[in-house]
Amino acid sequence: QLQLAESGGGLVQPGGSLRLSCVVSGLAFEDQAISWFRQAPGKKREWIGCRSRYGVTFPYPESVMGRFAISRDNGVRTAYLQMNNLQPEDTGVYYCAGKRLVCSMDIELYAHWGQGTQVTVSS
Numbered sequence: 001q002l003q004l005a006e007s008g009g010g011l012v013q014p015g016g017s018l019r020l021s022c023v024v025s026g027l028a029f030e031d032q033a034i035s036w037f038r039q040a041p042g043k044k045r046e047w048i049g050c051r052s053r054y055g056v057t058f059p060y061p062e063s064v065m066g067r068f069a070i071s072r073d074n075g076v077r078t079a080y081l082q083m084n085n086l087q088p089e090d091t092g093v094y095y096c097a098g099k100r101l102v103c104s105m106d107i108e109l110y111a112h113w114g115q116g117t118q119v120t121v122s123s
Contacts, residue, residue, distance in 0.1 A: 002027045002098050002112040004034075009094060009117030012086050016121070020081040022096030022114060029072075032098040034079040035110060036070060038119075040092040050103035051079065057103050063089075086121045094119050 008020040022034060033052035039045040049060045051070040060068060064083075071080045079096060094117050097110035104110075 002032065004096050004098055004112060004114035006094060006096050006114040006117040009119045011120045011122065013123050014087055014121055016086050017082070017084045018086065018119060020083070020094055020096075020117060020119075022079040022081070024077045024079065024098060029077040030074055031101060033101060033103040034070070034072065035097050035099075035103065035105075036068075036079075036081045037095045037097060037107065038090075038092040039095070039116075040089075043092075045095070045107060047105045047107065049081070050105070052101060052103050054102065058105060083119070086119075088121045091119060091121050093117065 003026045005023045012018055030053055033050055035050035036048050037045045038048055048064050049070045051072055067085045069082045096114045098112045099110050
């Protein structure tokens, strides 16, 4: 069973940065495509990027392109979401999710989720 745990959220001022971590356990990390999603209050959960052993195979959505980037460290079984130039509209709960091998933007294909970490962007 794949288990994921996010950390690194918090309160940040507009224009600031945060790096979220997603520690993965239970199955071979190298075989997992890790996506990040976020959910703002009252909105649907939004896919914001994915990285697998094949790299970043889908472009980041326009809402985060050029500001967010996903990386992985196989040695510590961790995926990261670096978020720069954060804006109030980036506020929400951020989740990492895993699926086998290849990335997808389809939320329905992800069976394994972390508990989420809150990111609040406010002055």
